[in-house]
Amino acid sequence: MLMFLKQERDHGTPARTSDQTVQLEIDGYSVSVPKGTSLMRAAVEAGIQVPKLCATDSLEPFGSCRLCLVEVEGRKGFPASCTTPAEAGMVVHTQTPKLQDLRKGVMELYISDHPLDCLTCSANGNCELQDMAGVTGLRNVRYGVGAQAGDHHCDMKKDESNPYFTYDPSKCIVCNRCVRACEETQGTFALTISGRGFESRVSPGQDQPFMDSECVSCGACVEACPTATLQEKSIIELGQPEHSLITTCAYCGVGCGFKAEMKGNTVVRMVPWKDGKANEGHSCVKGRFAWGYATHQDRITKPMIRAKITDPWQEVSWDEAINHAASEFKRIQAKHGKDSVGGITSSRCTNEETYLVQKLVRAAFGTNNVDTCARVCHSPTGYGLGLTFGTSAGTQTFKSVEHADVLLVIGANPTDAHPVFASRMKRRLRQGAKLIVADPRKIDLVRSPHVKAQHHLALKPGTNVALINSLAHVVVTEGLVAKDYVASRCDNKSFNEWCEFVSKPENSPEAFESVTGVPASEVRAAARMYAAGPNSAIYYGLGVTEHSQGSTMVMGIANLSMACGMVGREGVGVNPLRGQNNVQGACDMGSFPHELPGYRHISDTTTRSLFEGAWGVHLSPEPGLRIPNMFDAAMEGSFLGLYCQGEDIVQSDPDTQHVAAALSAMECIVVQDIFLNETAKYAHVFLPGSSFLEKDGTFTNAERRISRVRQAMPPMAGLADWEVTVKLAKALGYEMHYAHPEEVMKEIAALTPSFSGVSYAKIDEHTSLQWPCNADTPEAGMDIMHISGFVRGKGKFFPTQYVASQEKVTRKFPLLLTTGRILSQYNVGAQTRRTDNNLWHDEDRLDIHPHDAEERGIKENDWVGIESRAGRTVLRARVTEAMQAGVVYTTFHFPESGANVITTDASDWATNCPEYKVTAVQIVAVSQPSEWQQNYQRFNKDQLGLLAKAQQKTEAFEVMGK
């Protein structure tokens, strides 16, 4: 073990919780531990490391390596300290001459079948087998090694099929840590041991290469491996790291803590952080491995400007680019008024950066035309939970699922979209919790290894509200309401009105059966299961929000949870699974046009004057434009300038052709991003962004958990995103004075009551904080919300009338398209498409039920045209029974797929969140790309050519300069 690389202490076996403690003596030290704690862990508590190989504290003890044997006075034999629980009064010896002999004997056996290439081994410096050989004092292998000894595995071939790690069976010590990690930590069960006795060896799938197996490349096995058997390719290439720092993943809303292991400014590997409260040492393929995009050759590192989007880009200095942008915004505002420009904050950037962008828009532009991509994902969550509970966020911690007895998953596919949380869920389900899945598709959770949903409510897309009303109908009419809970904690008048509403016969499961397609008996059974709990938790995703009734559905969920008394303690709650790393934070930071930080309405004079005082400006009390309104205003000619930080609206917003037309109608689009994304192809100023590895700040995950992002390398373009915003504000004539993002957080805390206890020092102390975090909460903030009462006072019920989506199947468009994402790719794919994750998913496919496929003469891999009232695109088909007949599905990770060419302008009535999840379409077999795709190919080629011209020019200057 390299001494300079700080390692976390491995306690050998997981912590146990118990009311009782037992006191025992280990090597003469007295130690007290919770009942059920292993002797090994108790020894670590006493400061003693018992030699071990198969044990690690992330996995249940296994007892196979036989190095951790100890002696217990008054007992026969040599029990394994990992599997033997501590008992009161035990007297344990971990080091005796006999134990030393036994351990050396075991080590001698291990090394007799292990290559002796330590000096050139990739694990050199970080190998537990090497450590144990040292600890046991092995000096001689009397059997000989490998072929000298006899039978051996030392010449087995490496499996290098996975792009991120290798499997070298010659180095395998069959400790089973990888197999157990795949089962216990990840829950995929892709690994096993094949053969028995001496032949035993780790086997992905059925002795397949890793890439051909069910392996999802989460890295848990690699992390668990004590030798070089499962090793990151980056370590093989670069060697062991020399320092590390703790940061937060920049992919989904789980917000995993990672230890970035570094050599100078180079990331050697990202290791899931054991003390990260969101992930507790687990990871997925994206956070663990797909970070290579950060230094990808496509990174744009020089500011660029151009007059028209048909002009070549011109690389300029930061000052030139920023002054150009500022003068354009000023020119437009002078001509068309203050409100003719606006900005979009990024859910991918830090809280501090997001805060600064909305501050720039409100204070420097002097308009409230600021919005964020939460508009297109979870804006209904903020709206619905704000009205019912009083807080626009989830109620629990992820860990709380360990106490849930019933999980109701609605419109979410955690296995793909929130994989690390999915692993937690699956662990709880394997322990016996019950599962109800409401989803049009047969998602992985419905049936996966050792997990099976008791009820899969396979509803038709767009009928969520009908389903939630019929569930509520059963709860109310069958007398399953938690009466005392409702009476004491909820608003009775609204409850009674709601009861009357849902009790109506037209809201019964039977009445809605033909609408939702879900058998009434299933709905009734599911409602009873949810109401019975005792602890029932709802987890939902974009399958709830991205509908014309998204906000209605969120309120319907809140109603149901309150009626059954399932909010305000461990194991229950309403849990939106947020899509992006900092979408919660972006919302918290006042990114919406109608809200200042902390969800305070812009029309509220007290709040507004607080900010006016702090910022030294006058703020308009009128809410500004939402993103879709900005597009409409652009088409009308009244919105002409946009500052867009870290969001690719052209690829991610619905009705691509409308978005493109709107952007084409604007006069100045400033895009700040790390790549020339689809939106940048319509831009006039490009400000190179910085990845999460290049700056300091904080992200807030779906648990309201605020975690630090720490700079691992200098910004490639010289400036971090927050510095660029500060410069732009200054050029616009508004000075912001910050030396470090920490000072931005100080300002946020000073102006936002729910953040007043937040500081970098406190985050360092507690590893993370959860808002609300102030004088009224515990030091680290609130883990579970609404414990003694709802934040708004009494929980409020809202009647939720079902209104069918405008997107109805017709003879022309007889199928419903719904969209989503896949494990290996992330949203618009700007990051993951620039990694080897493409090996798992290199194109978006159209999933179609065999019946619908056969009816149209479509076979697997055929090119199919997908047409809606908005547009037409072409994808290859995948015929799968995971779909229900009448519903088709695709992902939207590749721009050329044009998934959003199909989606329409239909949106949530309250928040304008687009109805991505329901589009009426027709599918036909075709032989060539759609007209949009052909145009896109041409446009994309032109734009990349215009970029290349700028870069060539600079290269030429540089050459001449030399």
Added chain:
Amino acid sequence: MTMEGDPFMLIEGMAIAGLAAGATQGYIYIRSEYPHAISTMNTAIALAESAGYLGSNVLGSGQAFYLHVRKAAGSYVCGEETAMLESIEGKRGVVRAKPPLPALEGLFGQPTVINNVITLASVPIIMAKGAAFYKDFGVGRSTGTLPFQISGNVLQGGLVERAFGLTLRELLFDFGGGSRSGRPIKAVQVGGPLGAYVPESQWDVPLDYEAYAAMGAVVGHGGIVVHDERANMAKLARYAMEFCAIESCGKCTPCRIGSTRGVETIDRIGTASNKEQQVHLLRDLCDTMLHGSLCAMGGMTPYPVLSALNHYPEDFGLAPAVATAH
């Protein structure tokens, strides 16, 4: 033979055990090599169920008890109780670490009583005739009877059910009639393939668990394999290691790697010039396996090896003094 000849004795014993322990499910794990036992047990269970001795309401007791036959694949280690639990659960037959003891957390995570057929089949007679009746058979703490299975180089092989306490010599000669070859008997392996080889000097020790344990041997399930003077005990020691290598589940290191290294080391004792060092290594290996193995598979393999080495060093090419000096 019990299962094929008197299946109801076992069913009755298990039903009583089930009622006593409050269990509702019972499993009989039979290797696929015994198809007659499997079909007889299945038929007997069906008959017992239709007669109300098994099922939802055992003899009107209000308690349920169901019996199932589970066919086992050819794995010796699945006779180890925790590996058997894994196998019945449909998993690889790999030994579990204890604790948790199966009595607290066994099959499918439920409290589980695990016993041999002989134990459960003895229940009816104890219930019928009382504990004292049963206790009157046997000696010391080894009470009752054991069906000894006499085989190998013996004139009359077969099953002999006797109370504990008789001697090996009585079994070999009074029941077995001496060797089949007519040559002198050299060594007898008692207690199964992992039992020690017992030399003639120990044939008068009474067959009871404690007395055998005291001399480093095991009574085990009462298997007796007879070898005459032509037997090469080094080969038999090698066979024991090889058996362990073939049957090891592969979980723990001493058994997984040790058994293979054991075979190789014994081979080297026969050929290497540093014979004494190899013997020393074999003894060290046996010590590691004996004290370090997770279950009795690796833990008992040293019994036949060390007993062969200790009692018949000349078969390893050693002078008697070298091996016994340990």
